[in-house]
Amino acid sequence: MVGAGPVGLTLALELARFDVPSVLVEAKREPERVGSRAIVLARHALETFERLGCAGPMLERGIVLDRARTYVRERELFCIEYPPPVAGEPPAFVNLQQTHTERALLARVDATPQVELRWGSEVGNLQQDAHGITLEAGAEELRGSYAVGCDGARSAVRRLAGIEFPGKSFRDRFLIADVRAELPFRNERRFFFDPPFNPGRQALIHPQPDGEWRIDWQVPEETAVEVERVSGRLDERIRAIVGEAPYELAWLSSYRFHQRLARTFRAGRVFLAGDAAHLMAPFGARGLNSGIEDAANLAWKLALVRSGGASDALLDSYDAERRPAGRENVAVTSATMRFMAPPTRAHRLLRDAILRGSVRSRVVRRLVNSGTFATPAVYGSGPGPVGRPAPRTAETVRQEGLFRVVRLPDQPRDRLWLLRPDGYVAGPAAARRRGTPR
Numbered sequence: 001m002v003g004a005g006p007v008g009l010t011l012a013l014e015l016a017r018f019d020v021p022s023v024l025v026e027a028k029r030e031p032e033r034v035g036s037r038a039i040v041l042a043r044h045a046l047e048t049f050e051r052l053g054c055a056g057p058m059l060e061r062g063i064v065l066d067r068a069r070t071y072v073r074e075r076e077l078f079c080i081e082y083p084p085p086v087a088g089e090p091p092a093f094v095n096l097q098q099t100h101t102e103r104a105l106l107a108r109v110d111a112t113p114q115v116e117l118r119w120g121s122e123v124g125n126l127q128q129d130a131h132g133i134t135l136e137a138g139a140e141e142l143r144g145s146y147a148v149g150c151d152g153a154r155s156a157v158r159r160l161a162g163i164e165f166p167g168k169s170f171r172d173r174f175l176i177a178d179v180r181a182e183l184p185f186r187n188e189r190r191f192f193f194d195p196p197f198n199p200g201r202q203a204l205i206h207p208q209p210d211g212e213w214r215i216d217w218q219v220p221e222e223t224a225v226e227v228e229r230v231s232g233r234l235d236e237r238i239r240a241i242v243g244e245a246p247y248e249l250a251w252l253s254s255y256r257f258h259q260r261l262a263r264t265f266r267a268g269r270v271f272l273a274g275d276a277a278h279l280m281a282p283f284g285a286r287g288l289n290s291g292i293e294d295a296a297n298l299a300w301k302l303a304l305v306r307s308g309g310a311s312d313a314l315l316d317s318y319d320a321e322r323r324p325a326g327r328e329n330v331a332v333t334s335a336t337m338r339f340m341a342p343p344t345r346a347h348r349l350l351r352d353a354i355l356r357g358s359v360r361s362r363v364v365r366r367l368v369n370s371g372t373f374a375t376p377a378v379y380g381s382g383p384g385p386v387g388r389p390a391p392r393t394a395e396t397v398r399q400e401g402l403f404r405v406v407r408l409p410d411q412p413r414d415r416l417w418l419l420r421p422d423g424y425v426a427g428p429a430a431a432r433r434r435g436t437p438r
Contacts, residue, residue: 001022002026002147002155003024003151003276008295011148013105017051018300018421019114025142026121027121036212038101041058041094043091045289046094048296048422049292054108055104059094063094063207066188067079070193072194073192077358077365123151124156128270132144148271148298153258157276158277164262165263168258170259172218173221173256176255177214180210180212180247183242190204193355193370202340260330262326271315273298274290274291277323278329278330281337283337284374285373321377324379354367354368385410385411403418403426416428
């Protein structure tokens with residue numbers, strides 16, 4: 001694999017579950033020590049980390065959201081209340097800086113002999129043939145069965161494999177700051193349309209561990225991070241939120257939204273996962289969480305094919321399942337971005353009318369789009385639970401290779417189902433055909 005972010009680390013650990021060795025190469029010379037980046041872990045990602053034995057530090061440190069409030073200017077439009085976690089289950093969402101997520105995954109990798117992690121290894125060449133992949137990483141040439149690009153938006157693997165990455169970029173930029181301060185709404189996410197402290201644009205405030213807050217301001221595209229810092233404008237922005245209380249700036253960056261989806265997630269023996277395969281606006285926390293789903297989906301299929309338990313055709317189901325999931329996430333976040341940053345005058349007039357009307361009307365309020373939080377993908381169609389994540393209360397009857405035969409709590413007890421290693425229901429146990437993904 002290429003890329004030692006959360007997706008690459010998850011994929012390596014998932015493969016190790018099936019005793020499949022892997023080499024993980026990373027261009028950076030060491031892990032990033034600061035910066036929130038992707039901060040919201042959804043329950044289905046946390047369940048994957050539980051399987052891998054590294055969810056404990058994330059759950060101990062993370063902030064569990066109680067609610068999410070949305071405002072127009074200073075008026076609250078609506079509040080989503082999250083129920084408290086059920087005993088024995090992860091919460092719906094946990095806020096945790098990506099540095100801490102990576103730290104927990106890296107600790108697990110260090111204790112996993114099947115994974116070899118190489119820092120400072122930039123990919124310079126990639127060739128594939130009928131028998132495997134040859135990859136140039138740093139000064140070495142590596143040979144393996146498959147290559148997976150988990151190397152982010154500017155993926156070298158995607159470029160070397162010749163996979164197109166169509167889509168669009170938004171003009172508006174977002175300024176991000178991790179700020180240590182005392183605020184009176186510790187377990188709340190707050191989203192503002194047209195607030196007094198950022199008129200005409202949006203702002204988002206998320207709690208993080210260690211007394212930190214992640215603040216995102218929508219700003220004009222020409223906004224420069226260092227100019228904001230040196231000019232004192234950044235201090236004004238932060239003071240408008242934290243007041244006169246002392247604060248400490250832990251990290252500052254900016255980003256522009258991209259909505260892109262690779263033409264294919266598979267090119268022969270080359271696969272793409274995470275941001276290398278799909279880019280989307282972060283509102284709704286769909287980027288990292290869908291990347292973790294990519295890793296869980298691909299790992300067991302590679303393991304089954306490698307063991308001879310399925311033909312190579314099984315690997316085509318990775319693209320067949322995960323690319324539609326990526327397309328759906330891009331569509332959902334594109335709708336959010338059209339509302340947040342209207343692309344035309346007509347879109348802006350409609351958005352502004354909805355915001356004005358939402359103050360007075362509950363019906364209009366339902367049209368306000370400040371992001372739809374990530375949910376697990378559903379694969380394919382048809383009756384019953386096939387292609388959906390199984391509930392944690394599924395009762396195991398027996399093990400069949402990488403699959404489990406289970407009873408589902410909402411289905412007749414005399415009907416047995418196959419449970420895939422990624423937690424998805426594959427189909428009725430009696431209907432299983434060797435090597436099929438569903």
